[in-house]
Amino acid sequence: MNRTRLDRLLGDTDTDGYLLDASQDDANQLYLSGFTGPDPFLTLYADGEIHVLVSGLEYGRARTEAAADTVERHADYDYEYGGREERYDMYARFVRENGVESVSMPPRGPVGTADALRERGIDVVVDDEDVLEEVRAVKTDEEIAAIRDAQHANEAAMRAAESLLAEADVAGGGGASSDAVADGDTSDTGDVDAVEPGTLLHDGEPLTSERVAEEIEVTLLRHGCALDETIVAGGAQAADPHDRGSGPLRANEPIIVDVFPRSKATKYHADMTRTFCVGEPDSEAREWYDLTERALDAALDAVEPGATGEDVHAAACEVYEAAGEPTFRTDPETETGFIHSTGHGIGLAVHESPRLSSGAGELEPGHVVTVEPGLYDPAVGGVRLEDLVVVTEDGHENLTEYPIEFVV
Amino acid sequence: MNRTRLDRLLGDTDTDGYLLDASQDDANQLYLSGFTGPDPFLTLYADGEIHVLVSGLEYGRARTEAAADTVERHADYDYEYGGREERYDMYARFVRENGVESVSMPPRGPVGTADALRERGIDVVVDDEDVLEEVRAVKTDEEIAAIRDAQHANEAAMRAAESLLAEADVAGGGGASSDAVADGDTSDTGDVDAVEPGTLLHDGEPLTSERVAEEIEVTLLRHGCALDETIVAGGAQAADPHDRGSGPLRANEPIIVDVFPRSKATKYHADMTRTFCVGEPDSEAREWYDLTERALDAALDAVEPGATGEDVHAAACEVYEAAGEPTFRTDPETETGFIHSTGHGIGLAVHESPRLSSGAGELEPGHVVTVEPGLYDPAVGGVRLEDLVVVTEDGHENLTEYPIEFVV
Numbered sequence: 001m002n003r004t005r006l007d008r009l010l011g012d013t014d015t016d017g018y019l020l021d022a023s024q025d026d027a028n029q030l031y032l033s034g035f036t037g038p039d040p041f042l043t044l045y046a047d048g049e050i051h052v053l054v055s056g057l058e059y060g061r062a063r064t065e066a067a068a069d070t071v072e073r074h075a076d077y078d079y080e081y082g083g084r085e086e087r088y089d090m091y092a093r094f095v096r097e098n099g100v101e102s103v104s105m106p107p108r109g110p111v112g113t114a115d116a117l118r119e120r121g122i123d124v125v126v127d128d129e130d131v132l133e134e135v136r137a138v139k140t141d142e143e144i145a146a147i148r149d150a151q152h153a154n155e156a157a158m159r160a161a162e163s164l165l166a167e168a169d170v171a172g173g174g175g176a177s178s179d180a181v182a183d184g185d186t187s188d189t190g191d192v193d194a195v196e197p198g199t200l201l202h203d204g205e206p207l208t209s210e211r212v213a214e215e216i217e218v219t220l221l222r223h224g225c226a227l228d229e230t231i232v233a234g235g236a237q238a239a240d241p242h243d244r245g246s247g248p249l250r251a252n253e254p255i256i257v258d259v260f261p262r263s264k265a266t267k268y269h270a271d272m273t274r275t276f277c278v279g280e281p282d283s284e285a286r287e288w289y290d291l292t293e294r295a296l297d298a299a300l301d302a303v304e305p306g307a308t309g310e311d312v313h314a315a316a317c318e319v320y321e322a323a324g325e326p327t328f329r330t331d332p333e334t335e336t337g338f339i340h341s342t343g344h345g346i347g348l349a350v351h352e353s354p355r356l357s358s359g360a361g362e363l364e365p366g367h368v369v370t371v372e373p374g375l376y377d378p379a380v381g382g383v384r385l386e387d388l389v390v391v392t393e394d395g396h397e398n399l400t401e402y403p404i405e406f407v408v
Numbered sequence: 409m410n411r412t413r414l415d416r417l418l419g420d421t422d423t424d425g426y427l428l429d430a431s432q433d434d435a436n437q438l439y440l441s442g443f444t445g446p447d448p449f450l451t452l453y454a455d456g457e458i459h460v461l462v463s464g465l466e467y468g469r470a471r472t473e474a475a476a477d478t479v480e481r482h483a484d485y486d487y488e489y490g491g492r493e494e495r496y497d498m499y500a501r502f503v504r505e506n507g508v509e510s511v512s513m514p515p516r517g518p519v520g521t522a523d524a525l526r527e528r529g530i531d532v533v534v535d536d537e538d539v540l541e542e543v544r545a546v547k548t549d550e551e552i553a554a555i556r557d558a559q560h561a562n563e564a565a566m567r568a569a570e571s572l573l574a575e576a577d578v579a580g581g582g583g584a585s586s587d588a589v590a591d592g593d594t595s596d597t598g599d600v601d602a603v604e605p606g607t608l609l610h611d612g613e614p615l616t617s618e619r620v621a622e623e624i625e626v627t628l629l630r631h632g633c634a635l636d637e638t639i640v641a642g643g644a645q646a647a648d649p650h651d652r653g654s655g656p657l658r659a660n661e662p663i664i665v666d667v668f669p670r671s672k673a674t675k676y677h678a679d680m681t682r683t684f685c686v687g688e689p690d691s692e693a694r695e696w697y698d699l700t701e702r703a704l705d706a707a708l709d710a711v712e713p714g715a716t717g718e719d720v721h722a723a724a725c726e727v728y729e730a731a732g733e734p735t736f737r738t739d740p741e742t743e744t745g746f747i748h749s750t751g752h753g754i755g756l757a758v759h760e761s762p763r764l765s766s767g768a769g770e771l772e773p774g775h776v777v778t779v780e781p782g783l784y785d786p787a788v789g790g791v792r793l794e795d796l797v798v799v800t801e802d803g804h805e806n807l808t809e810y811p812i813e814f815v816v
Contacts, residue, residue: 025433038637038650039759040516057748060648080740084536108448111522112515112534126520128492217629221622226636228672229446240468242446264636332488340465351447 001031001067002140002366009131010045015123017046017100018132021091021113027348028106028132030267034067040110042091043068046100053077053094088116095122106130130353137345137353138366143268144390144399147346147368150263150270151388151399153223158274158402160219161212161232161257165200165276166408168207170251172197200249200278209233209245216259225261225270232257238275238382241340241374251279254289254381254406256374260350269350271370272400273386276408288375288383289406295319295373296385296404299342299356303371303389303396309360313342316373325375329358336377343370346388367391368399409439409475410548410774417539418453423531425454425508426540429499429521435756436514436540438675442475448518450499451476454508461485461502496524503530514538538761545753545761546774551676552798552807555754555776558671558678559796559807561631566682566810568627569620569640569665573608573684574816576615578659580605608657608686617641617653624667633669633678640665646683646790649748649782659687662697662789662814664782668758677758679778680808681794684816695731696783696791697814703727703781704793704812707750707764711779711797711804717768721750724781733783737766744785751778754796775799776807 010018020043022029024036033043033052041062042053049069054062059073074080077090091113095103102123105114107130114124139147172195200207213230220227233245234255249255258273275289295316302315317327317338326337341357346368354360354367363369367390374384387400418426428451430437432444441451441460449470450461457477462470467481482488485498499521503511510531513522515538522532547555580603608615621638628635641653642663657663666681683697703724710723725735725746734745749765754776762768762775771777775798782792795808 056743057650061650075741105519107520108518109520110516111513111519111532112517112536114519114522115534124519126523128520214629217634218626221625221629226625226634228634228636228670242465242469262636333483335464 001034002135002138005138006032006045006135007048009135011048013104013125013127013131015100015102015104015125017044017095017098017103018127019044019095019103019105019109019124020132021105021110024267026108027136027352028130030348031136032132035062035065036267037062042094044095044098044100044103046098051094051098053091088113088120092117092120092122104131106132133353136347138364139347139368139390140366143347144366144368146263146266146268147270147388147390148399149266150225150261150268151272152401153220153225153263154259154261154270154272155400155402156223157216157219157225157259157261158257158272160215161259162274162276162408164202164207164212164215165249165255165278168200168202168249168251168278170279171195171199171201171206195248196250198250198252200251206248208248209237210247212249212257213244216257220259220261224265225263227259227261230257230259231273233382235381236378239336239376239378239380241376241382241384249278252281253277254281254285254383256382256384258384258386262350267348269346269348270399271346271350271386271388272402273372273374273384274402274404275383275385275406277406278408280407284380285383286406288380291319291323291325292373292375292383292385293404295338296371296387299371299373300387300389300396300398303363303369303391305363305365305391305393308362309342309354309356309369310358312356312363312371313358313360316342316371320373320375337375338373339376340374343372343386345369363391365391365393409442410543410546413546414440414453414543415456417543419456421512421533421535421539423508423510423512423533425452425503425506425511426535427452427503427511427513427517427532428540429513429518432675434516435544435760436538438756439544440540443470443473444675445470450502452503452506452508452511454506459502459506461499496521496528500525500528500530512539514540541761544755544757546772547755547776547798548774551755552774552776554671554674554676555678555796555798556807557674558633558669558676559680560809561628561633561671562667562669562678562680563808563810564631565624565627565633565667565669566665566680568623569667570682570684570816572610572615572620572623573657573663573686576608576610576657576659576686578687579603579607579609579614603656606658606660608659614656616656617645618655620657620665621653624665628667628669632673633671635667635669638665638667639681641790643789644786647744647784647786647788649784649790649792657686660689661685662689662693662791664790664792666792666794670758675756677754677756678807679754679758679794679796680810681780681782681792682810682812683791683793683814685814686816689814692788693791694814696788699727699731699733700781700783700791700793701812703746704779704795707779707781708795708797708804708806711771711777711799713771713773713799713801716770717750717762717764717777718766720764720771720779721766721768724750724779728781728783745783746781747784748782751780751794753777771799773799773801
């Protein structure tokens with residue numbers, strides 16, 4: 001944790017304290033408390049100290065694990081499990097006994113707790129700037145090392161995915177593939193389930209998005225990372241940037257593989273996207289890939305301290321716009337072309353500050369951001385390339401060591 | 409979704425509508441919208457209809473996937489990405505254009521949105537009862553089937569864990585184990601890293617909690633389930649019910665394995681705990697295991713419609729108390745003995761309504777609950793057994809098909 005930055009930014013709020021009521025699923029909570037509590041608990045920052053209040057069940061672990069100056073448990077406030085009003089009474093006492101009469105809460109803090117504290121005479125102000133997210137945006141060397149480690153695991157997972165694709169047979173193609181089709185048992189399900197020519201095959205079965213995602217996730221687990229959702233999307237599915245992909249994959253069309261795991265040990269994330277094509281893509285997909293590689297390079301070149309997120313986004317947009325592809329800058333309503341921002345900060349949350357988009361502010365050393373231009377159109381499919389970089393004193397360092405190659 | 413129950417319970421609130429601002433990570437949101445949006449979005453229930461508002465990036469998927477009557481996107485309100493106040497203006501318009509001037513929000517809804525709507529003249533009331541969680545508590549046949557499927561995947565994972573433990577060698581024990589120790593390279597790390605007698609060994613290396621958890625999680629992935637945190641805790645670690653466990657496992661002491669995966673397809677959870685001992689436990693651990701098996705049976709016997717969660721909890725407590733073990737009923741401050749509730753509802757969230765604890769209300773057909781008594785003391789370790797059951801019209805059905813056997 002960057003304690004100097006924390007003290008400066010949290011000390012700047014107009015209230016006596018900063019209050020979180022959340023579980024470890026909330027990145028602010030994980031950052032401020034350092035505690036991996038599975039159920040919501042309170043963390044109060046006041047007068048430069050961090051105070052944590054947990055249930056008896058969590059007390060032992062919290063005392064060992066939390067990065068807090070004090071750790072208290074419900075029993076210290078004579079609270080027994082059950083009553084809602086009594087729980088809020090305890091929360092108000094916890095706040096007051098730490099010398100606090102007014103608290104800031106982040107915008108996504110729970111309204112139930114906010115209103116209950118207000119009813120008990122404590123002033124609760126929404127911190128619209130989400131100052132803790134701003135604190136989190138600038139990483140320490142230790143945090144950068146954690147993200148780098150997660151990206152190394154990610155590289156292993158991407159290799160596993162690429163290998164599965166590279167080793168796939170193609171239905172209706174040459175010898176082995178035709179055999180595989182002939183071997184396939186399509187008799188009881190009829191024609192609808194027959195394997196279409198061009199379908200990728202693995203061990204004689206259609207190679208699906210789900211199967212590739214499983215290989216990625218198993219590889220991540222073997223490398224100490226977890227991931228619930230992976231994007232492996234081909235064809236028209238790839239034209240929707242948030243479609244996770246499903247069903248059989250096909251040759252000769254772009255397949256987007258976007259992997260964003262979290263280290264189990266450090267809880268920090270990584271993020272990488274590659275687009276692969278098994279066999280030759282058509283000329284438009286090839287052109288899209290080359291454009292996207294140029295957009296990636298242009299955006300990466302723009303990442304340095306003092307540049308804004310908007311500058312980096314503009315660098316990617318300009319490459320696409322010069323080639324006549326629509327972007328949100330030329331047409332805010334477009335549903336094809338470059339239809340998302342160029343990137344986002346990453347850390348304890350997959351998406352966090354800073355943004356690389358129109359209106360986004362200055363980059364600082366220690367910011368860790370994805371750079372991920374892409375093109376989308378259901379008629380062509382989708383292409384996206386994504387690296388993960390850290391802003392340094394004099395530019396940036398790319399944390400991603402994975403080749404950029406389309407055809408596998 | 410149980411639409412009749414939804415309409416009855418949500419229709420009972422004193423406001424015009426019920427509003428959620430959350431991502432798919434929130435079980436209420438997933439339930440009401442049916443949409444797996446990775447970023448927070450709005451869902452409004454009003455006049456028996458469900459209205460969803462998403463960003464342009466999610467619109468295509470939301471139209472296909474959401475269980476909503478209407479799906480709108482930000483562009484329908486001329487909102488472009490960026491401005492915070494403009495976003496709240498859009499939210500207020502979305503609420504009003506659906507004929508709503510007052511909304512209920514669950515206690516954990518975001519205070520930023522609640523306050524912003526209030527500033528815009530919309531009355532926001534905290535639904536302290538969390539009515540949607542009450543709706544969710546009673547499962548349809550389809551939901552029960554989803555949980556049953558997840559529990560089957562869980563059984564496969566538990567078998568994988570048990571096999572790893574059963575096949576482990578023991579350092580300092582017999583032939584193979586001694587060899588394994590002799591093979592171990594301890595020369596560069598010195599005595600502190602030497603394998604202690606009694607340590608479990610797998611392929612000549614200490615078998616760790618992390619290694620068993622990895623096996624569980626890989627097995628779950630192969631069965632279409634995901635899980636970020638698994639408990640594999642032996643020795644004193646097992647005495648803390650929320651300790652996930654780490655480091656080498658040992659023979660002759662209880663090892664708690666608690667697995668609570670989520671189906672990737674349905675998003676419903678399962679939950680199961682077994683306690684294993686490699687080799688013979690001491691007499692106290694054996695007594696604890698037998699007591700806990702009796703507590704489990706007694707609690708299961710008590711699960712039927714009309715019984716309260718408190719009744720079920722009491723049934724487990726009575727077994728322990730009769731044997732002289734402390735419970736929260738006999739000593740609210742105890743840190744050893746039976747130091748948690750007997751169980752919890754499970755569904756889209758791992759922990760949800762109803763509770764099996766002091767003060768908990770009546771069970772109804774369709775409730776799905778864990779039953780998980782246990783005993784804890786750092787001097788002995790921990791023992792817990794957990795089955796997953798559904799309350800039926802005339803009792804309950806156990807969704808867990810896994811033997812209860814201590815020594816492996």
